[in-house]
Amino acid sequence: MFLKRYYFGIFTKIVFLSSRKSSLRTIEQHFDIIDEAISDNGFRLEVEYHPEFGFPTVISIDYAVNVEDDEVAYYLSNLQ
Numbered sequence: 001m002f003l004k005r006y007y008f009g010i011f012t013k014i015v016f017l018s019s020r021k022s023s024l025r026t027i028e029q030h031f032d033i034i035d036e037a038i039s040d041n042g043f044r045l046e047v048e049y050h051p052e053f054g055f056p057t058v059i060s061i062d063y064a065v066n067v068e069d070d071e072v073a074y075y076l077s078n079l080q
Contacts, residue, residue: 027055030074037061055079 025033034056037045043065048058059074 027076027079030056030059030076033061033074034059037063 034045034047037059040063042061042063044060044062046058046060047056049055050057055076056074057076059076061072063070
């Protein structure tokens with residue numbers, strides 16, 4: 001699993017994560033990430049949802065307008 005990092009919409013780097021199941025988040029935990037981003041009043045939150053099942057497939061968060069490397073993105077696919 002990996003995260004793609006973007007800065008102002010421009011791809012900057014890929015961060016690889018452990019592929020062990022213990023390090024993976026549940027769908028509910030991803031909804032919690034969305035709720036926290038809304039509560040924290042971040043600069044930008046973009047979420048795409050699966051058209052049939054309604055779970056998030058892309059979560060992109062920019063926490064502050066003029067701060068570099070504070071962005072994070074989650075891509076969910078091949079869920080079982």
